[in-house]
Amino acid sequence: MKSFIILISVFLGQALWAQSFEAGNDMQTVKLNGDFTLRCTAGSKYSTRYVYCSDEYLMGGTHQYFLMDGQGKKIDKVNLKSTYSSNGREVKKSVKFDSDKSRSKKRVNLWIETLLQKPMLDYGNNKIEYTAFNGNDVVSSGEFNVNVSLKETRECDHDVIFARNDSDCDFPDRLCDRYFSRQNDCQ
Secondary structure (H helix, E strand, C coil), X not given: CHHHHHHHHXXXXXXXXXXXXXXXXXXXXXXXXXXXXXXXXXXXXXXXXXXXXXXXXXXXXXXXXXXXXXXXXXXXXXXXXXXXCCCCCEEEEEEEEECCCCEECCCEECCCCCCCCCCCCCCEEEEEEEEEEECCEEEEEEEEEEEEXXXXXXXXXXXXXEECCHHHHHCHHHHHHHXXXXXXXXX
């Protein structure tokens, strides 16, 4: 009987550990589309270009803390592995953990993809497996799901942006963030 109670305590202790990202486990994205006319007056050059912009952001932030209630246990590192439901692709990240704050020490890239970084999340259901460590000792492991869906697509008004810089005129797509900011994210 005593071993049965201990087994139940261990099982419930593992099951009660809460884990998520800052915005929770059900997230939404917003797509932004729009265009602007770029008028360049860099040096003696004068030109006009039409620029189309498209962006997408994760509500709650593209980089978020990983949160986990360690129930007073010392945790210094957490390994995360995400599996996209859309194509089965896996992304692994290791983050230092602050037990006192019950969160990772740095934010985790959830949505931005670059040549050097892969996001933890994709559209649909993402299975996140975690293993929490204190030194080399495993303190806890488990999994949870994060669902990502498209909330809305917004269309911005046409705008005109003036540039006096060769770099802006030669690479106008760099001005898309400024355009969306001027358009208040198409609201």
